Amino acid sequence: MTRVALKGLWLRRGRAVLTALAVVLGVAMVCGTYVLTDTISKAFDSIFTTGAAKTSAVVTGRSVVPGAADRPLPASLLQRVRGVDGVSAAAGSIQASGDGPNTQIRLVGADGKTLGNPNAPKLGFGLDFRQARFNPFTVSRGRFPRGDGEVVVDKGTADKEKLRVGQSLGIAASGPTRRFTLVGVARYGKVDSLGGATIGLFTVGTAQGLLGRGDRFDQIDVAAAPGVTPKALVTRLDAVMPKGAFVRTGKQQAAENSADVKDATQFIQWFLLAFGFIALAVGAFVIYNTLSITVAQRIRELATLRALGASRRQVRRSVLLEGLAIGVLASAIGLVAGYFLAKGLSSVFVALGIDLPKTSEVLKTRTVVVSLLLGIVVTLIASIVPARRATRIAPVAAMQEGATLPRGSRSRAAAVSVTALVVALALLGVGAFAGLAVGTSLALLGIGVIALFVAVGLLADRLVRPIAAFVGRPARRLGGAAGRLAGDNATRNPARTARTAAALMIGLALITVVATLGQGLRSSDRQSLSDAVSARTVVTSENGFDPVPAAVGRAVAAVPGARAYPIRHDQGRAFGKAVTVDGLPPRAGDVLKVDTGGRPAQPGPGQAIVERGYADKHDLEIGSAFTITTSAGKALPLRVSALQERNPIQKIDPLLARVLIDQRGFDRAFPSPPSDQYVLVDGSASRADVSGALRRFTDVKAYTRAAWIDERVAGFNTLLNLFYVLLALSIVVSLFGMVNTLVLSVFERTREIGMLRAVGMSRRQVRRMVRHESIITALIGAALGLPLGLALAGLLSAALADEGLSFSVPVGALIVFAVVAVIAGVLAAIVPARRAAKLDVLRALQYE
Numbered sequence: 070m071t072r073v074a075l076k077g078l079w080l081r082r083g084r085a086v087l088t089a090l091a092v093v094l095g096v097a098m099v100c101g102t103y104v105l106t107d108t109i110s111k112a113f114d115s116i117f118t119t120g121a122a123k124t125s126a127v128v129t130g131r132s133v134v135p136g137a138a139d140r141p142l143p144a145s146l147l148q149r150v151r152g153v154d155g156v157s158a159a160a161g162s163i164q165a166s167g168d169g170p171n172t173q174i175r176l177v178g179a180d181g182k183t184l185g186n187p188n189a190p191k192l193g194f195g196l197d198f199r200q201a202r203f204n205p206f207t208v209s210r211g212r213f214p215r216g217d218g219e220v221v222v223d224k225g226t227a228d229k230e231k232l233r234v235g236q237s238l239g240i241a242a243s244g245p246t247r248r249f250t251l252v253g254v255a256r257y258g259k260v261d262s263l264g265g266a267t268i269g270l271f272t273v274g275t276a277q278g279l280l281g282r283g284d285r286f287d288q289i290d291v292a293a294a295p296g297v298t299p300k301a302l303v304t305r306l307d308a309v310m311p312k313g314a315f316v317r318t319g320k321q322q323a324a325e326n327s328a329d330v331k332d333a334t335q336f337i338q339w340f341l342l343a344f345g346f347i348a349l350a351v352g353a354f355v356i357y358n359t360l361s362i363t364v365a366q367r368i369r370e371l372a373t374l375r376a377l378g379a380s381r382r383q384v385r386r387s388v389l390l391e392g393l394a395i396g397v398l399a400s401a402i403g404l405v406a407g408y409f410l411a412k413g414l415s416s417v418f419v420a421l422g423i424d425l426p427k428t429s430e431v432l433k434t435r436t437v438v439v440s441l442l443l444g445i446v447v448t449l450i451a452s453i454v455p456a457r458r459a460t461r462i463a464p465v466a467a468m469q470e471g472a473t474l475p476r477g478s479r480s481r482a483a484a485v486s487v488t489a490l491v492v493a494l495a496l497l498g499v500g501a502f503a504g505l506a507v508g509t510s511l512a513l514l515g516i517g518v519i520a521l522f523v524a525v526g527l528l529a530d531r532l533v534r535p536i537a538a539f540v541g542r543p544a545r546r547l548g549g550a551a552g553r554l555a556g557d558n559a560t561r562n563p564a565r566t567a568r569t570a571a572a573l574m575i576g577l578a579l580i581t582v583v584a585t586l587g588q589g590l591r592s593s594d595r596q597s598l599s600d601a602v603s604a605r606t607v608v609t610s611e612n613g614f615d616p617v618p619a620a621v622g623r624a625v626a627a628v629p630g631a632r633a634y635p636i637r638h639d640q641g642r643a644f645g646k647a648v649t650v651d652g653l654p655p656r657a658g659d660v661l662k663v664d665t666g667g668r669p670a671q672p673g674p675g676q677a678i679v680e681r682g683y684a685d686k687h688d689l690e691i692g693s694a695f696t697i698t699t700s701a702g703k704a705l706p707l708r709v710s711a712l713q714e715r716n717p718i719q720k721i722d723p724l725l726a727r728v729l730i731d732q733r734g735f736d737r738a739f740p741s742p743p744s745d746q747y748v749l750v751d752g753s754a755s756r757a758d759v760s761g762a763l764r765r766f767t768d769v770k771a772y773t774r775a776a777w778i779d780e781r782v783a784g785f786n787t788l789l790n791l792f793y794v795l796l797a798l799s800i801v802v803s804l805f806g807m808v809n810t811l812v813l814s815v816f817e818r819t820r821e822i823g824m825l826r827a828v829g830m831s832r833r834q835v836r837r838m839v840r841h842e843s844i845i846t847a848l849i850g851a852a853l854g855l856p857l858g859l860a861l862a863g864l865l866s867a868a869l870a871d872e873g874l875s876f877s878v879p880v881g882a883l884i885v886f887a888v889v890a891v892i893a894g895v896l897a898a899i900v901p902a903r904r905a906a907k908l909d910v911l912r913a914l915q916y917e
Contacts, residue, residue: 100407195276225262581858652735
């Protein structure tokens with residue numbers, strides 16, 4: 070039986086390949102995800118290891134605010150470190166990593182625009198180049214800077230922007246753009262660039278001046294004298310460390326940096342794996358449908374085997390063996406394809422503005438094992454029901470022409486589908502309306518969605534006839550006899566059509582959910598921003614979220630007719646956790662609505678307006694006293710003067726911080742020079758007037774109020790586009806399923822098509838018949854998927870209403886998705902239609 074199964078599979082290799090493609094894509098997605106994230110981790114590990122290779126110990130300032138930049142170290146500490154017994158060398162450095170205000174150094178081109186991706190980090194390093202052992206960079210062209218006015222950039226940026234050694238380059242940090250001379254191009258260890266980040270290298274003094282650090286350092290690197298271990302050196306350094314300074318070995322620092330990166334890539338990994346699992350789930354539908362059709366078409370062959378003595382167990386084993394063979398083949402191909410897909414995924418991220426550092430691709434044993442197991446197990450599970458159906462063939466069926474497989478119990482199938490539907494609705498209802506925590510609600514909704522897909526898939530065959538009658542009207546009216554036959558063919562076997570449409574249904578339902586939630590987010594955010602801001606002009610950074618130097622606000626205020634309202638922004642610590650803090654200028658209420666329930670919306674000295682949710686969490690009420698530790702390490706005592714009612718969407722797109730204080734108090738307590746989140750501008754000055762005052766500043770733009778709202782709302786589009794690209798994989802998988810079904814349907818109806826050709830149907834009409842049948846099947850999938858997606862989006866919106874999600878139907882997107890379904894039907898029909906049209910009439914009439 071094993072030889073029979075494998076030989077039969079070889080004879081039907083065309084069908085096997087089409088079946089395998091569904092699994093190939095899902096496995097490739099899983100494998101590609103692991104390869105991509107492992108490669109990113111390896112690149113960062115290499116970067117951090119290179120940086121700490123010759124460093125015995127690293128001294129940094131303890132971060133006052135969790136997740137914020139470390140506090141600067143006084144210059145006197147460097148001399149103290151050099152005097153510790155066992156220290157052979159020490160050097161202070163500046164590291165502008167973009168972790169907080171005034172921590173970005175931007176490279177500016179000749180056109181006045183910031184180089185690199187607006188959403189990528191803008192890094193800067195001030196290094197003591199006389200201490201070569203602490204310098205992780207190697208010069209590729211030119212030399213390292215020796216004094217003020219000189220800069221070196223990373224090789225990746227230099228190559229991409231076609232920068233030449235000796236040319237003038239703009240540099241912007243906490244003030245207006247300054248001109249520097251590019252004296253060299255460097256690599257970070259063996260890496261040309263840290264993803265899409267731009268890197269500028271300066272002398273320590275130059276970097277300190279650019280960032281307003283004074284004579285302070287961000288980090289002190291220490292080398293041990295011969296015979297002193299890094300651990301022993303750390304112990305000695307600990308004894309002289311002042312309060313707020315922290316010392317680790319070089320390896321510990323590298324390990325900590327790597328761990329932080331791995332935590333970030335873990336999210337990317339699970340995010341991409343989710344779409345790989347979706348593709349595999351859709352692939353399971355395709356495999357199940359294909360094997361079911363194949364078993365039905367081989368009824369005489371299998372019955373003959375039974376008549377010759379094959380047992381039910383042997384027949385079942387032969388079908389499962391076919392599934393196993395397809396699973397192994399598809400998983401192996403998917404594994405290879407995934408290795409190359411990793412590069413494609415990386416390109417998708419780059420196209421969406423998310424560039425990550427890369428090195429040679431990493432293929433771990435875990436990736437191979439998980440990818441192969443997933444593909445094989447999914448294929449075997451999808452093969453179980455067709456294998457069981459194959460055992461129901463009675464030997465006598467071999468002598469009967471037109472015999473069909475015995476149908477399963479309709480009452481049992483109905484019971485299973487109704488049970489799945491009840492369970493799905495219960496889970497969805499609890500997840501959406503029980504008021505549970507966000508994580509719990511999403512988990513219940515996720516399980517409920519899976520159960521709902523199963524239930525709808527089981528019930529779909531009962532919906533095929535009425536849906537086909539509706540969506541098939543254009544084919545019947547415009548397609549002539551071929552169109553009428555196509556409509557009849559689509560409903561001839563409702564279960565088969567339902568299973569084929571179900572694969573497309575899942576993909577379209579999920580895409581509809583994304584489109585609907587995205588529409589809700591955009592409309593809610595637009596309304597929230599329109600209600601909150603009344604200023605004529607808004608000045609922000611180019612990407613809309615990075616802070617801008619306080620000098621920008623002063624420059625705008627100098628414009629005739631302009632009233633500038635700079636909104637300071639930073640982070641502090643209260644109740645043991647980080648909290649965002651804004652400093653409001655006088656009369657900010659003229660352009661910015663702060664809903665305080667009728668209380669004064671302008672905090673006075675020592676007062677704070679606290680977001681109500683934050684106040685409730687920490688038992689704060691009007692008159693309550695609390696203390697914020699600023700990122701400068703200062704204790705700022707405050708008293709609650711009002712509670713801010715925030716639109717729920719601000720949890721997703723926060724316009725204001727959780728704590729609002731007066732700007733004078735902010736400037737005294739937080740690091741200097743301060744930064745602004747944005748500058749609101751009112752008065753008679755036009756946007757053009759304001760833009761003219763900003764020419765000295767790079768990465769800063771002035772928008773009209775309407776344009777600023779459009780730009781900010783459009784920020785959701787990057788994430789939504791990523792969802793669309795990844796969900797398109799499930800549409801491609803379902804497309805192969807439709808091709809499979811149509812090809813097998815053509816095989817099954819070979820004699821019928823031959824008779825149609827014999828009585829006068831032309832090749833063109835045959836192609837039209839198959840094409841219309843495919844389009845009707847695709848529209849059935851759309852008719853099931855689009856309403857299902859809207860229903861799921863409504864439940865998700867209800868579950869996350871407190872987080873700012875509202876329900877809004879994306880009518881235009883739904884029309885586009887319906888058109889996509891038609892296009893999918895047309896594409897799926899190309900090969901089967903041509904195959905049907907090319908059938909030899911005489912041979913087709915003799916086909917059994």
